[in-house]
Amino acid sequence: MKNVQQPKLPPKSSFSEWYHELLAAAEIMDIRYPVKGLYVWPPFGFSLRKNIYSIIREFLDNDGHEEALFPLLIPENEFMKEAEHIKGFEDEVYWVTHGGVTPLEMKLALRPTSETAIYPMYKLWVRSHADLPLKLYQIVNTFRYETKHTRPLIRLREITSFKEAHTVHADWDDAAKQVDRAIELYQEFYRRIAVPTIVSKRPEWDKFPGADYTLAVDTLMPDGRVLQIGTAHHLGDNFAKTFEITYEDVDGEQVYAHQTCYGISERSVAATISVHGDDRGLVLPPEIAPVQVAIVPIIFGNRDSNEAVLSACASVRDTLTGHGLRVKVDDRDEHPGAKYYRWELKGVPVRIEIGPRDIAKNAVMMVRRDTADKRSVPIDRIAGEVLDCMDLMLADMYTVALQKFDSRIFDCETLDEALELEAQGILRLCWCQDPDCGHEIEDVTGLRMLGVPVGSAGSEAATKGHCVVCGRDGVVTLMARTY
RNA sequence: AUGGGUAUAGGAAAGUCUGGAGUUUCCGCUCGCCUUGGGCGCGAGAGAUCGUAGGUUCAAAUCCUACUACCCGUACCA
Structure with a gap:
């Protein structure tokens, strides 16, 4: 057996290099699309994204939000209504100026965020105090002409996965409560994927353009820099006045509504990868891992035992799939070691190895991604063991992440x-x-x-x-x- | 936006200074054999208009100009 030098991920201590290599090697993002700041989600990365966003949806849906969808294009006159807001975004808006070769009478902005797409409709939808609170969200792409150096998942010209919620309330206090609730939801969400967060009120000069105030959720990246991974803005009645969002209160008076908006983007994916990953690659919280269990058969030549091994693998796969897990049997013609490395790179939480020795004992080897702990598990208890292992793994990942976070x-x-x-x-x-x-x-x-x-x-x-x-x-x- | 760096096969590199046939190495990929408890081995093969567009030249991966993308900073922004 030769000791061939395999291409290796740079160590996580060289964070920037590690991050870029890992995105490519683990197939999270393909950054080779030939436009600055626009990147491609290949299937594996997209699957991770989908799993993360389904948690976000779950949190919002369970908290009385409804999902909706507003247009990508915003007419110039609507976009230009709110003075503060324009000032904050005008330098980074993409404009659609032509339909074919005909110049448009009204330029159309590609949404950099959707306040000005949504609020003209809110003006129509909000009639009475009985309509409030109104809590909608959408998950869309937004465009910002970033002048800064772009980074995949972190600083993009097309934010592909902007979850923005927009709520309308009867008064300022009710809106303030919603801002606090939004932050709670975000922290619970990040807790669920074991990412430690810290919340602060952004200073006046750094709040959302047009907001009364902004609360932000931050996490800490391995290089010591902070990544803003969620924001919630109290809009007061600033936009309500601009877009004439009024309602009839209990006394029959028309009064201005108060609003909030809050957002999360694919930075949540960047944070997950960066906080948990190690020198071997991704380490993913089990709930969001595209593949949760990889089963590696250990087979020898053409001996009869192979059939027993392969059928044991299939049976374990079926058992685990039956418990709702995402499972892959890796029966490619490669050495087991090569498969281990690949699945570790991809952050698969649990690896199961099944060979003749295990079959003889009616057991399998089970390996945890985060700690590399390896032990033999009776085959008839496999589902329970895997599920327990995943719960434990998530808990430990959070403990480790939190310790690192607090120590810095x-x-x-x-x-x-x-x-x-x-x-x-x-x-x-x-x-x-x-x-x-x-x-x-x-x-x-x-x-x-x-x-x-x-x-x-x-x-x-x-x-x-x-x-x-x-x-x-x-x-x-x-x-x-x-x- | 600005300063610096980079661009050669799917990935990583050598070749560029000093112009002369797309040459080489490692990984990956395909096919065959052999194998499989932590990156096996052997053999055969595919894959590149040398980032793009111009220019200089008998001749350009190589020299010149512009553009684009990426990387590292800085200012600004999520």
């Missing part, structure tokens, strides 16, 4: 301290909430302000102190390098 949050008393810790993760420091001081902190540290933590993120350490710039009373805020 640092408290800083001064700007100098912040500079020393630069780029290692998320810094917590005190800020007086004056934008001038905020910008000063960003400029000096070279970090971005995520914002004042919301919920559990701020509870562990002191949440009050003196601003690291001016010394006035302040609150804890989060700083990090961002994607």
